[in-house]
Amino acid sequence: MRIVSLLPGATEMVCALGLEDHLVGISHECDFPPEVVASLPRLTRSTLPEGLSDPAAIDAAVREKARRGEPLYMIDEEQLAALEPDLVLTQALCEVCAVPMGQAARASGQLRRPPRVIAVNTYRLEDLFESLRQIAEAAGVPERAESRIREWCHRLAWVETAVAGAPRPRVLMLEWLDPPFSCGHWVPEMVTIAGGIEVMGRAGEPSRRIRWEEVEEAEPEVIALIPCGYRLDEVIAARPLIERVPFWTRIPAVRRGHIYALDASAYFSRPGPRTIDGIELLAALFHPDRFHTPLVERAAQRLSHPTLSPSR
Missing domain, CATH: 3.40.50.1980 (Nitrogenase molybdenum iron protein domain)
Structure with a gap:
C-alpha cells in the first residue's frame, strides 16, 4: 500500500503502526519521526508570506485569507499524481491547521486511479484512538492499532493513579x-x-x-x-x-x-x-x-x- 499523509499527526500514527515503509509522500509540516520524513517528498506548501513570524501578523493574514475565500495551503497535484497513492490521509477539523478534506479530496479525485481519502479528525482524546483504528483498518493491520491503544491506556492509567487525590x-x-x-x-x-x-x-x-x-x-x-x-x-x-x-x-x-x-x-x-x-x-x-x-x-x-x- 502506498500512503500519502497530509497531516503531521497522521504521519506519526502511520509510523506508530509500523507502516513507515508504506509512506510515499508527506506535507511540508511533517517533521517526525525525523529519520522517516527526511527523505520523503513534500506535497504541500503554505500560502502565507514567507518569513511571517509575529503572532498578530499571522492571525491577521489568516483572517484575510478566510475573508477572501483563499486557501491557506497548496497541494502539488503533479507530484501527487506521480506518487500514485492508494491512501491519502488528511483532516476536516481545522482549515488553518492543515490541508482540509475538501481540498485533498478534489486533488485526489482528479488522479487516473483515485485513492481512498480519509479524514483523521480528533475532537476529543477518544477520537485519537478511533483515528488510529481507522488508519490501521484502511491499511489492513487492525490488530496493530489495538496493541498500541492498550499501551497508551496503560500509560494514562499510570498518570491518573499517580495524581489521584x-x-x-x-x-x-x-x-x-x-x-x-x-x-x-x-x-x-x-x-x-x-x-x-x-x-x-x-x-x-x-x-x-x-x-x-x-x-x-x-x-x-x-x-x-x-x-x-x-x-x-x-x-x-x-x-x-x-x-x-x-x-x-x-x-x-x-x-x-x-x-x-x-x-x-x-x-x-x-x-x-x-x-x-x-x-x-x-x-x-x-x-x-x-x-x-x-x-x-x-x-x-x-x-x-x-x-x-x-x-x-
Whole structure:
C-alpha cells in the first residue's frame, strides 16, 4: 500500500503502526519521526508570506485569507499524481491547521486511479484512538492499532493513579498569544488527566479568542504557553507578548512563577502518539512530587517574571 499523509499527526500514527515503509509522500509540516520524513517528498506548501513570524501578523493574514475565500495551503497535484497513492490521509477539523478534506479530496479525485481519502479528525482524546483504528483498518493491520491503544491506556492509567487525590491546580493553556486564544478540542482533557483544572478551554470544542481581562478573572495558578505549531524555542521567543499585559503580575500563576513555555508543535498542536507524552509532561509540571518524565528537561521551560521571585 502506498500512503500519502497530509497531516503531521497522521504521519506519526502511520509510523506508530509500523507502516513507515508504506509512506510515499508527506506535507511540508511533517517533521517526525525525523529519520522517516527526511527523505520523503513534500506535497504541500503554505500560502502565507514567507518569513511571517509575529503572532498578530499571522492571525491577521489568516483572517484575510478566510475573508477572501483563499486557501491557506497548496497541494502539488503533479507530484501527487506521480506518487500514485492508494491512501491519502488528511483532516476536516481545522482549515488553518492543515490541508482540509475538501481540498485533498478534489486533488485526489482528479488522479487516473483515485485513492481512498480519509479524514483523521480528533475532537476529543477518544477520537485519537478511533483515528488510529481507522488508519490501521484502511491499511489492513487492525490488530496493530489495538496493541498500541492498550499501551497508551496503560500509560494514562499510570498518570491518573499517580495524581489521584492531589490538589488540582487551576490551569490556563494558551493556544495563541496575540490575540490570546484558549485551548480546545482534546487539550482540556489532557489537563484533566494530568491532574489539573482547565479554567477556560472546553473539551471537544474549538479554541476561542479570549480577553486578557478574562484571564485575570479566571485566576489561573498555572499558565502553559502552547501557541499552535510553535516549537519550544519559538514559544520562549514569544514571551514578551504576554509580559507586556498591564496587569500580568496580578495573575496568581505569574506571582508564583508557574508560567511554562512548552513544545506545542510536538505535544499539543497535533493529535497523535506524542499526545500521551504531552499528558505525562503536564502531570510532571502540575505534580512534580508525584510524577516525573525526562520531557520536563527538553520540552518545557519555566518562565519567571523579571521583577518577581518565583515561589511554590
